Amino acid sequence: MVIGAGHAGLAASHFLTERSIDHVVLERGEVANSWRRERWESLRLLTPNWQSRLPGLPYAGADPDGYMTAGEVVELVDRFAAVSRAPVRTGTNVTSVSGVDGGYHVTTSRGEIRCRAVVIASGACNQPAVPRISEAVPASVEQVTPLEYQSPAKLADGGVLVVGASATGVQLASEIRASGRPVTLSVGEHVRLPRTYRGRDILWWMDASGVWDQRYDEVDDLTRARRLPSPQLVGTPERGTLDLNALAAAGVELVGRWAAVRDGRALFSGGLRNVFSLADLKMERLLATFDEWARAHGHDGSPERFAPTRVPASTRLQLDLGSGEIRTVVWATGFRPDYRWLDVPVADPKGQLRHDGGAVESPGLYALGLPVLRRRKSTFIHGIEDDARDVIAHLAGYLAVRR
Numbered sequence: 001m002v003i004g005a006g007h008a009g010l011a012a013s014h015f016l017t018e019r020s021i022d023h024v025v026l027e028r029g030e031v032a033n034s035w036r037r038e039r040w041e042s043l044r045l046l047t048p049n050w051q052s053r054l055p056g057l058p059y060a061g062a063d064p065d066g067y068m069t070a071g072e073v074v075e076l077v078d079r080f081a082a083v084s085r086a087p088v089r090t091g092t093n094v095t096s097v098s099g100v101d102g103g104y105h106v107t108t109s110r111g112e113i114r115c116r117a118v119v120i121a122s123g124a125c126n127q128p129a130v131p132r133i134s135e136a137v138p139a140s141v142e143q144v145t146p147l148e149y150q151s152p153a154k155l156a157d158g159g160v161l162v163v164g165a166s167a168t169g170v171q172l173a174s175e176i177r178a179s180g181r182p183v184t185l186s187v188g189e190h191v192r193l194p195r196t197y198r199g200r201d202i203l204w205w206m207d208a209s210g211v212w213d214q215r216y217d218e219v220d221d222l223t224r225a226r227r228l229p230s231p232q233l234v235g236t237p238e239r240g241t242l243d244l245n246a247l248a249a250a251g252v253e254l255v256g257r258w259a260a261v262r263d264g265r266a267l268f269s270g271g272l273r274n275v276f277s278l279a280d281l282k283m284e285r286l287l288a289t290f291d292e293w294a295r296a297h298g299h300d301g302s303p304e305r306f307a308p309t310r311v312p313a314s315t316r317l318q319l320d321l322g323s324g325e326i327r328t329v330v331w332a333t334g335f336r337p338d339y340r341w342l343d344v345p346v347a348d349p350k351g352q353l354r355h356d357g358g359a360v361e362s363p364g365l366y367a368l369g370l371p372v373l374r375r376r377k378s379t380f381i382h383g384i385e386d387d388a389r390d391v392i393a394h395l396a397g398y399l400a401v402r403r
């Protein structure tokens, strides 16, 4: 039983079919449901088209260096489902999975099923991760998560406070600012990257140098790697860099991490200088890794270096949420999975599955599509092929031993 018909569940199905293992893929909505229902209007992938490859389905379009719209991702995942002839049952919500003798009992909105093994491919981004301070925000300020946000036109007129400066936060801050609204961006730990480096997409370097292939059992601090924020990247036809310098130049006001709400005022941490220099330093280190790889592999060109993130002359440490200056808060503070339907005790106190490279701590239960599941690229579209092959090989071994 595979739960979820996003690209991860369909990749599981591809390898199960390859091994002639009977299975069904249960999907509460339609194939590629997240890309149909949970993405904002302007969203494009931050990974280039040539990288949007799935098992047996390399990118074959005319624009390998472009970035797909959400609609194009739906088409891609739909095509993958058709090509791989995945046995998908759409409109089938899984409401409970529990362990029974020799396997699992699955309750769905369309009946009960017994199976020997379950692959959880229900997504890593089912819910917005909104911090508790949101509860102290005055009712006069609207609060929006990226799962609800559609476009600047749907927001109330007036100032917007975007919280979080990872991919989602910088993309939304940029487009809301471009709509003419005053935007303040609250910045915590982040991953800065240029869009292109030495004439190529930065993600080409991640791919070619093997950084993205690093395995989960080779990573020094796996817990940290799994929590790493997404890089400050956007996919646009201009291939522009969207770092904090670009946002500040566009008129976005940068403030520190939102630490608390007191007497109706948002309080931000100081120390932006340290946060910026840490991100700059990590970017420099990564670029140095690429330079080393380029030297070793005889690539032309010379290292490029980028201006440090500019620290504003003065940064506000607080903002009166009752003054009317901010009409909307956008929580770009990350996502988390939703396992409320899982009645097997395999989630940690933070709601994350306990697993070893996708083999969950309950025999016959597997997961796909989670951060650094087996490799650094695990949550990305191009990362699923290697992970799904490995996880389904493990599952096949488990079934063989049981037989």
Ligand SMILES: Cc1cc2nc3c(=O)[nH]c(=O)nc-3n(C[C@H](O)[C@H](O)[C@H](O)COP(=O)(O)OP(=O)(O)OC[C@H]3O[C@@H](n4cnc5c(N)ncnc54)[C@H](O)[C@@H]3O)c2cc1C
Residues within 6 Å of the ligand: 003, 004, 005, 006, 007, 008, 009, 026, 027, 028, 029, 030, 031, 032, 033, 034, 035, 039, 044, 045, 046, 047, 092, 093, 094, 095, 121, 122, 123, 124, 125, 168, 335, 341, 368, 369, 370, 379, 380, 381, 382
């Ligand atoms: C905003 C955003 C931007 C991203 N940009 C990129 C990018 O540029 N490049 C890239 O490679 N990756 C990107 N990703 C990461 C990743 O590719 C996507 O999150 C992708 O959708 C993950 O695929 P998945 O199959 O693991 O999960 P999903 O696509 O979320 O699929 C899970 C499926 O499970 C179904 N489901 C969930 N619960 C149940 C249930 N109880 N019963 C039945 N069905 C259920 C859902 O309806 C859904 O269809 C992005 C993610 C987000 C959130």
